[in-house]
Amino acid sequence: MPGFDAALLGTSFNAVDPGRRPDLIVQANTTEDVIAAVKRAREQGLSIGICSGGHSWAQNHIRDGGIMLDLSRLNSITINENVGTAIIGPGCLAGELNAALAKRSLFFPVAHAYTVGMGGFLLQGGFGWNSRTVGLACQSVIGIDVVLADGTLVHASEQKNPELLWAARGAGPGFFGVVVRFHLSLHERPKFVGLKLQVFRIHHLEEVMAWADHVGPDVPASVEFQLVFNRRAAGIFSHGIEVLAPVLANSWREAREAVGFIDRSPVRSKASLSLPLLPMSLSTMMKTGERTLFLPNTRWTADSMWMDGSIEPLLPALRQIADTQPPAPSHALWLNWNPPPSRPDMAFSLEGRTYLALYGGLRSKAATTPTDETWATDHMRALQQHSLGIQLADENLGRRPMPFMAPANLARLDALRAQYDPQGLFHPYMGRLS
Ligand SMILES: Cc1cc2nc3c(=O)[nH]c(=O)nc-3n(C[C@H](O)[C@H](O)[C@H](O)COP(=O)(O)OP(=O)(O)OC[C@H]3O[C@@H](n4cnc5c(N)ncnc54)[C@H](O)[C@@H]3O)c2cc1C
The missing domain is CATH 3.40.462.20 (Vanillyl-alcohol Oxidase; Chain A, domain 3)
Known part of the structure; x- marks a missing residue:
């Protein structure tokens, strides 16, 4: 179907057509849309692939079967200058966040290219600008709002559901929920x-x-x-x-x-x-x-x-x-x-x-x-x-699986995934070493 293919492939920075096709695409405009998509997937036994900015080189969000959930429209940026925090949608682009912060002399270690989506970038760790000084971008994520496989929306921080925040700081394409908002701690802008x-x-x-x-x-x-x-x-x-x-x-x-x-x-x-x-x-x-x-x-x-x-x-x-x-x-x-x-x-x-x-x-x-x-x-x-x-x-896990996490951390992540997504609603990594 040409319109379907154009919409699907249009989500991907990589111009390869991987040949994989989901059954349907959901373009979410709100958190409620995300919750509805997750519930529908659950009821109909469909798997879910997630796309924020679509910059995964491996096109991890494009899989065979199930739903492809496009979050690019969830791209709001709310900055609280007084306390030095921001709340952003996963579809917000690195360059957009940087521009909004520059106006206020604030800083976040965003990705090096303007069009990278903050969603996938933050989840995989985030080697951002000045990360050698201020740390990986995920270290400045202080909270997430996430829709879990059972369709509930929960907040996670160091105090509340800390294991979800632990996982969101590095699981990347193996995260087992849909992050609809990231809460960020901001930094002083280098002069x-x-x-x-x-x-x-x-x-x-x-x-x-x-x-x-x-x-x-x-x-x-x-x-x-x-x-x-x-x-x-x-x-x-x-x-x-x-x-x-x-x-x-x-x-x-x-x-x-x-x-x-x-x-x-x-x-x-x-x-x-x-x-x-x-x-x-x-x-x-x-x-x-x-x-x-x-x-x-x-x-x-x-x-x-x-x-x-x-x-x-x-x-x-x-x-x-x-x-x-x-x-x-x-x-x-x-x-x-x-x-x-x-x-x-x-x-x-x-x-x-x-x-x-x-x-x-x-x-x-x-x-x-x-x-x-x-x-x-x-x-x-x-x-x-x-x-x-x-x-x-x-990553290129589909073609060449290699270690990407310490073994103990991967085991803990697997245990959390089994607890939070027992039916395997969310696609796992495209490849793993056994
Ligand atoms: C031109 C270019 C420059 C780059 N520069 C950098 C860089 O400087 N530093 C760096 O660290 N990386 C960089 N990357 C890699 C990039 O950060 C990753 O590919 C990241 O996954 C892109 O995020 P995205 O939201 O655009 O991608 P997507 O393809 O949308 O996301 C990748 C995967 O993350 C998961 N995911 C995304 N959003 C969510 C969500 N909201 N909830 C749950 N799971 C989600 C999904 O499994 C998804 O398939 C670059 C990539 C490109 C193409």
Whole structure:
């Protein structure tokens, strides 16, 4: 049915048609609509897939059979400046929330791209802007309003139904209820936001990677230090490595000192392009990133891995990744993460010192080869022995199941799911290691 297919596929950022089809789509306008959909699913024995912003690379919400519940219209934002909190609907976009907060000099670690939905982003953990300083976005979720499998609407916080909040902080596409509102704790807005950029030709890959891996642990938390392999790298418009260092600090001076390590690096003289620290609004950075790296109307395959070990043994594999990289907007991201020694107890429980993600983004069927289609998955599989697990932000569980949570946390999540959704109304993860 063309109208049905257009409505369904139109919910997905990824332009792949996965071939899966639910029986019906429910577009909720209110919480009551959500409750009615859950009750109907229960009565008719239908399963439920949930979509907020539709940015799941794996298109987790599009499943065979049952209801596809579209929450994109639940996108309200209510900010309480006096107490520094906000209540948002799951369909609210990262860029919309950021813009509303910027007007009030408030801040939330929203996703890096403007159009990411807050619903899925918050549930999977949320690697947001300034998350190395203020924590994962889910750590700033102080409450949720959730419709459970029995059709009841409950509030969960640290005080009330704390186990539901525990699960909502990291279960991602395996959460067993419909979150209709998130209650957020807000932060003070960093006074300076800027970007430091250096670009190297791809033949410098080994030395640039080795340098980045070496200095990573000493890079201030205010800097989101990352390397991107791009066949249309900024400034050189050919295959290169972009050294990107967005910085969120409290002054220009502090930011300049924080990114100073890039200008002092032993590889700096080999850079083809080196820009000074450029002041830039977060909103501009979000939109630019989306326009350059994450183009819409693209067929995406993403996959990821956390690592603790040194990059040295991986350099030959990284060279192969670069050599076989499909055309832009496909890209590889290496991120300096270095998490704090501990976090609050929550479902989210797997991360590493550094992160590698491959985003295969294909725009034209004619110009692609079969290996382009499987580039991300094949290379991540080849590096599996070096991986601690994956991040649910960039999951590919249907094609390559990998650990995404500490075993004890996953067992606790399974027990909660069995308690709150005994009939399995909500779809489980698309794949799991047994
Ligand atoms: C261009 C782009 C940039 C990204 N940047 C970042 C980033 O900077 N940091 C980061 O951490 N991640 C990032 N991601 C990953 C993104 O956060 C996840 O894909 C997230 O799931 C997207 O949320 P969504 O609501 O848009 O997605 P959806 O596809 O709508 O949601 C994903 C899954 O979450 C569950 N879900 C969603 N909403 C609800 C709800 N209200 N109640 C219950 N379950 C729900 C469903 O199982 C759903 O299938 C990015 C993704 C893209 C495509």
